[in-house]
Amino acid sequence: MPIAPGSTIGILGGGQLGRMLALAASALGYRTHIFCPDPDSPAFQVTANRTIAPYGDEIALKTFAQSVSVVTYEFENVPAETAALLERLVPTRPGAKALAVAQDRFTEKEFVRVAGATTVRYATVSSATDIAAAVAATGLPAILKSRRLGYDGKGQRQIERAEEVEPAWLELGAGDCILEGWAPFVAEVSVILARASDGAVATYDVPQNTHEGGILRRSVVPATVGGATAATAVDIALRIAAALDYVGVLAVEMFVLGDGTVLVNEIAPRVHNSGHWTIDACVTSQFEQHIRAVCDLPLGSTERHSDAEMINLIGHEIDRWPNLMGDPTAKLHLYGKTEAREGRKMGHVTRVRRRQT
Amino acid sequence: MPIAPGSTIGILGGGQLGRMLALAASALGYRTHIFCPDPDSPAFQVTANRTIAPYGDEIALKTFAQSVSVVTYEFENVPAETAALLERLVPTRPGAKALAVAQDRFTEKEFVRVAGATTVRYATVSSATDIAAAVAATGLPAILKSRRLGYDGKGQRQIERAEEVEPAWLELGAGDCILEGWAPFVAEVSVILARASDGAVATYDVPQNTHEGGILRRSVVPATVGGATAATAVDIALRIAAALDYVGVLAVEMFVLGDGTVLVNEIAPRVHNSGHWTIDACVTSQFEQHIRAVCDLPLGSTERHSDAEMINLIGHEIDRWPNLMGDPTAKLHLYGKTEAREGRKMGHVTRVRRRQT
Numbered sequence: 001m002p003i004a005p006g007s008t009i010g011i012l013g014g015g016q017l018g019r020m021l022a023l024a025a026s027a028l029g030y031r032t033h034i035f036c037p038d039p040d041s042p043a044f045q046v047t048a049n050r051t052i053a054p055y056g057d058e059i060a061l062k063t064f065a066q067s068v069s070v071v072t073y074e075f076e077n078v079p080a081e082t083a084a085l086l087e088r089l090v091p092t093r094p095g096a097k098a099l100a101v102a103q104d105r106f107t108e109k110e111f112v113r114v115a116g117a118t119t120v121r122y123a124t125v126s127s128a129t130d131i132a133a134a135v136a137a138t139g140l141p142a143i144l145k146s147r148r149l150g151y152d153g154k155g156q157r158q159i160e161r162a163e164e165v166e167p168a169w170l171e172l173g174a175g176d177c178i179l180e181g182w183a184p185f186v187a188e189v190s191v192i193l194a195r196a197s198d199g200a201v202a203t204y205d206v207p208q209n210t211h212e213g214g215i216l217r218r219s220v221v222p223a224t225v226g227g228a229t230a231a232t233a234v235d236i237a238l239r240i241a242a243a244l245d246y247v248g249v250l251a252v253e254m255f256v257l258g259d260g261t262v263l264v265n266e267i268a269p270r271v272h273n274s275g276h277w278t279i280d281a282c283v284t285s286q287f288e289q290h291i292r293a294v295c296d297l298p299l300g301s302t303e304r305h306s307d308a309e310m311i312n313l314i315g316h317e318i319d320r321w322p323n324l325m326g327d328p329t330a331k332l333h334l335y336g337k338t339e340a341r342e343g344r345k346m347g348h349v350t351r352v353r354r355r356q357t
Numbered sequence: 358m359p360i361a362p363g364s365t366i367g368i369l370g371g372g373q374l375g376r377m378l379a380l381a382a383s384a385l386g387y388r389t390h391i392f393c394p395d396p397d398s399p400a401f402q403v404t405a406n407r408t409i410a411p412y413g414d415e416i417a418l419k420t421f422a423q424s425v426s427v428v429t430y431e432f433e434n435v436p437a438e439t440a441a442l443l444e445r446l447v448p449t450r451p452g453a454k455a456l457a458v459a460q461d462r463f464t465e466k467e468f469v470r471v472a473g474a475t476t477v478r479y480a481t482v483s484s485a486t487d488i489a490a491a492v493a494a495t496g497l498p499a500i501l502k503s504r505r506l507g508y509d510g511k512g513q514r515q516i517e518r519a520e521e522v523e524p525a526w527l528e529l530g531a532g533d534c535i536l537e538g539w540a541p542f543v544a545e546v547s548v549i550l551a552r553a554s555d556g557a558v559a560t561y562d563v564p565q566n567t568h569e570g571g572i573l574r575r576s577v578v579p580a581t582v583g584g585a586t587a588a589t590a591v592d593i594a595l596r597i598a599a600a601l602d603y604v605g606v607l608a609v610e611m612f613v614l615g616d617g618t619v620l621v622n623e624i625a626p627r628v629h630n631s632g633h634w635t636i637d638a639c640v641t642s643q644f645e646q647h648i649r650a651v652c653d654l655p656l657g658s659t660e661r662h663s664d665a666e667m668i669n670l671i672g673h674e675i676d677r678w679p680n681l682m683g684d685p686t687a688k689l690h691l692y693g694k695t696e697a698r699e700g701r702k703m704g705h706v707t708r709v710r711r712r713q714t
Contacts, residue, residue: 005678005691023380026403029678029691029704046383111704161570175523212485246522283688292682303660305711321362321386325649328658334386343631345387352640354662 003069003091003295005029008049008066010090012082014041016073016335017271020279022046024287030295035064042336043074046315054195055082065089070296072248076102076269077149080334093247093294094199098269101244105147105178105266112264115243117236119264120255121181131165131179138181140234144168148174156214183197183263185255187225190236192275194289201238202299204282206230207310209253209274215343219274221281225256232262240267249290251275273312273345279330280350281308306352317344329353360426360448360652362386367404367425367447368637369439374431374628375703378635379403381644387652392421397671399693400431412439422446429605429651432504433459433626450554451605456602457628462504462535462623472600474593476621477612479536488522488536495538501525504533513571539619542612548564550595551631551656552603553647557699558595559646559656562641562665563587566631568609572700576631576667578638582613589619597624607646608632630669630702637688637707638665661699663709677702686710 009025012019014036022032033049034041044050049067061082065071071092076099083099086092101111109119123134125144129186135142144165146155157168159179166195166271169177188211193203208223209216223230235280237252244250251272253265271313275286282293313320318340324332334347360366366382368375371393379389379400390406390700391398401407410417418439422428428449433456437631440456443449457470465478480491483499492499501522505513515523526534545568550560565580566573580587594609601607606631610622632643641649642655649656670677675697682687691704 002679002682006693006695019383021405022381026376026380026693027690029693031402045388046380046403047405048402048407050405283637283685298683303685304436305709322359325359326655328640329522333384336363336383336386336388341564352662 002297007031007069008033008067009291009293009295010035010071011043012036012055012071012075012078014038014043014050016042016337018043020075020276020287020333021047021072021085021271021290024157024285025291026062028288028291030164030222032066032293033068035060040338045336046236050245055079058085061085061175062089066325070294071222072290074270083296085158085166090203091246091294093249094250094269096245098246098250102267103148104177104270105145105180109178109264110269111242111243112267115240117239117264118261120183123179123281125169125177125179126175127166128166131162131169134179135162135165138179139262141182143180143182144172146172147178147182154214167196172176183255183265184257185263186258187256188253188265189223189230189233189256189273190219190251190253190274191233191260192249192272192278192286193241193251194286194293194302195241196293197247197296198297199242200299201241202302203234203238204275204286204302205232205280205304207274209278213343214346215314216273216312217348218309218312221277226260228262229256232260236262236264248293249275249286272349273309276333276348277308277310277350278302278304279333303354307355308350308352309349310343310348313347313349315342315344315346316340320349324349358414359654363530364388364426364652365390365424365673366652367421367427367428368400369401369435371395371407371411371430372431373399373694376403376692377633377644377690378429378431378628378647382648385645385648387648388576390425392417394699396694402414402659403476403491409524412436418442418588419446420652427651428499429647431627432607449530451607451626455601455603455607459624460505460550462502462537463533463655465624466535466599466621467505469597470599472597474596474621477540481538482522482526482534484533485523485526487520491536492519492522495536498539499559500537500539501537502537504535506641511571524674534603539623540612540673541618543615544580544613544697545610545622546575546580546582546587546590546613547608547610547629547631547645548590549606549629549635550591550594550598551606551643551650551659552598552648553656554653556596556599557656559659560591560595561632561643561659562633562661563590564631564634570700572671572702573630573669575669576634578634578661580664583609583617586617587614589617593605593619593621597621599695601626605650606632606643619647622694630705631667633683633705634665634667634692634707635711638663642650662712665707666707667705667707669702670706672699672701673697678704
C-alpha cells in the first residue's frame with residue numbers, strides 16, 4: 001500500500017544525503033521530519049519538522065515515529081537498538097538486516113561471499129595474536145580497518161610491512177578490526193540500484209569512481225570499463241540486494257581487476273555519493289528513487305539523458321563557488337554547511353554533456 | 358556583488374512557486390525564509406524559517422527584511438507599500454517598477470506598447486459611461502477584466518454582445534476594468550527569460566501553451582509555431598525586460614495570429630507555470646535561474662536536453678497520482694496542498710523524451 005503524497009517521511013541523519021532526500025521528497029509532495037543530534041544539521045534548513053536528539057533517546061524516537069508514516073536513514077551507522085525501536089512503531093526501510101550487514105566490515109564481507117560474490121582476501125584482527133595469521137591470509141600490502149563506524153577513509157591504516165600491523169591496530173583503538181588484502185584494481189565502479197518491496201528493481205548506468213585519500217573525488221558516466229564488466233557489476237549488486245530482501249536505494253562499491261574480475265568492496269544501504277550525478281543526468285534521481293521505494297511507489301525511470309561527471313567539493317574547495325557558478329557546464333550543489341573543515345564534503349559539481357552513446 | 362551561498366533568501370508568498378523557488382535555492386546551498394499570511398502555505402513545508410503575517414504588517418516585514426540578504430516574490434500582486442518598505446531595507450528583486458507594471462492590466466498594456474510591442478486592442482472601463490466607447494475601440498467579442506488582482510481566469514467575463522458589458526462590469530464589482538478585444542490566435546506561446554543586474558540575459562526555448570477556462574493546461578516544447586515566430590516572441594520579451602530594467606525571471610505570455618503576428622497578452626514578473634518543464638528538460642530550471650539572478654550570480658545554461666510536455670494537475674486531477682507515479686515517462690511534481698479545491702493547481706506532470714531536433 002503506497003504511502004500517499006502529503007504524508008510525512010522521517011529521515012534519520014541531517015547531513016547532505018538527508019538534505020537531498022528531503023528535497024526529492026518535497027518535489028513529490030511529501031513532508032519531511034529530520035531527526036539528528038547535531039543542531040547545525042544542513043538538512044534542518046529544508047524542512048519544517050526537526051528533532052534534535054541523540055539516536056539513543058527513546059522518548060524522542062517514539063515521538064518522532066508517531067509523527068511520520070515511514071522512516072528511512074541517510075547513513076548505515078544507525079544504532080541497532082534505534083532501528084529496532086523504530087521498526088516496532090513504524091515502517092522502517094531499508095530494514096535492520098541491511099543495517100546489520102553494512103555496519104560491520106567483516107559481517108559485510110561474509111554476507112557478500114554467501115550471496116555469491118567475490119571480495120578481496122580478508123581476516124579479522126581482534127587481538128595482537130591474530131596478526132600473523134591475518135597477514136598470511138591477506139598478503140601484503142593490506143589495509144587495516146575498524147570493523148565498525150568508519151567512513152571516508154577514517155578508521156583505516158595502510159599496511160606495507162607485517163610489523164606495521166600492531167602499531168596500526170593500537171592506533172585504531174585495539175578493538176575489532178579487519179585486515180583487507182590489496183586489490184590491484186584498474187578501475188573502481190559502483191552500482192546504484194533501487195529495489196521495491198515487491199522485488200522489482202531498477203539499476204542506473206554504472207559510474208566509474210576515483211578516490212583520493214579514502215574520499216570519493218570523481219564519478220563519471222558512462223564508465224570506461226566495458227559493457228560486459230558493467231553487466232557483471234550490476235549482476236553482483238542485484239544478487240546482494242535480493243539476499244538482503246532490500247527496499248530502497250542500495251550502493252555497492254567494487255574494484256575491477258586487470259582481467260575483468262569484479263570484487264565487491266563495500267555496501268552502502270542508502271543513497272550514495274557516487275550516485276549524485278543522477279540528479280542532473282537521469283529522469284529519476286537516486287534520491288527520488290529512494291523516496292519512491294520506501295513509500296511503496298513504483299520505481300521511476302533510471303534512463304540517463306546526459307553524460308555526466310561529478311566532482312566532490314571537499315573542505316575549502318567550496319571557495320571556488322564563484323567560478324563554478326559562472327561555468328555554464330557545471331551544475332553546482334551546495335550542502336549549506338557552515339564550516340569548511342578539511343575532508344568535509346561541502347558540495348559537488350556535476351558537468352553534463354549531450355549523451356554520446 | 359553576489360550574495361553568497363549560505364545566505365538567506367526571503368520569499369514573499371508561500372504557494373507552489375515559492376516552494377519550488379525554495380527547493381532550487383536549497384540545492385544551491387542557500388537558506389530560505391518564506392513570508393506568507395496563510396498558515397497552511399505549502400512553501401512552509403520546505404524551509405526552517407517562516408513568517409505568518411499579513412503583507413501589510415510593517416513590524417513583521419521589518420523583522421523579515423533584517424533576517425534575509427535579498428527579497429524576491431512568487432506573485433506580482435505584492436502591495437506597492439510592502440515592496441517599497443522592503444526595498445528601503447534590503448535588496449528586493451525584481452524591483453517596484455516591474456510590480457507596478459504587472460499589477461495593472463491597463464498600465465501593463467500601455468507599457469508594452471511603449472516598449473515597442475503589440476497587444477490586442479483595449480480600453481478602460483471605470484464607469485458605465487465608458488462602455489460604448491470601449492466596445493467601439495475593441496470590437497466584439499471581447500473580454501472584460503478587472504485591472505488588478507486577477508489570476509487563473511478569475512476576475513474576467515467573456516463578452517459576446519455589447520449589452521453584456523454593463524452586467525459583467527457590475528458583477529466584477531463596478532471598479533476599474535479593462536475591455537480587451539478578442540485575438541483570433543492560432544497558438545499561445547510564452548517567453549521565459551532571465552535578466553541579470555548587469556543586463557545579461559538568458560532565454561529558454563519557447564513553449565506553446567494551451568489554456569482551459571482561463572487556467573494553463575499544457576505547455577509543450579518545442580513549440581509547433583515556426584522558428585521565426587519564436588524568434589519574434591523572444592525579441593519582444595527581451596525588449597520588455599530591458600525597458601523594465603528587470604532582474605530575475607520574467608515570463609511574457611503571447612498570442613500568435615494566423616499571419617504570424619505576435620501579440621503580448623500578459624507579463625508575469627516572476628517564475629511562471631509555462632516554465633515548469635525547465636525543471637526536467639533544461640540544465641538550469643527557471644527556479645534556479647531566478648535565484649541566480651536575484652543573488653547576482655551569473656545566469657545558468659538554459660540548454661534543453663529533452664523535449665517536454667507539461668500538464669497541470671488541477672483540483673481533483675491530483676487523485677490520479679497513483680497512475681502517474683507508475684508512468685515511467687512522467688515526472689510528477691506535487692505541491693503539498695492539503696485541499697484539492699476546484700481550479701486549484703495541485704501539481705504538474707512533465708513528460709520528457711529524448712530531444713528530437
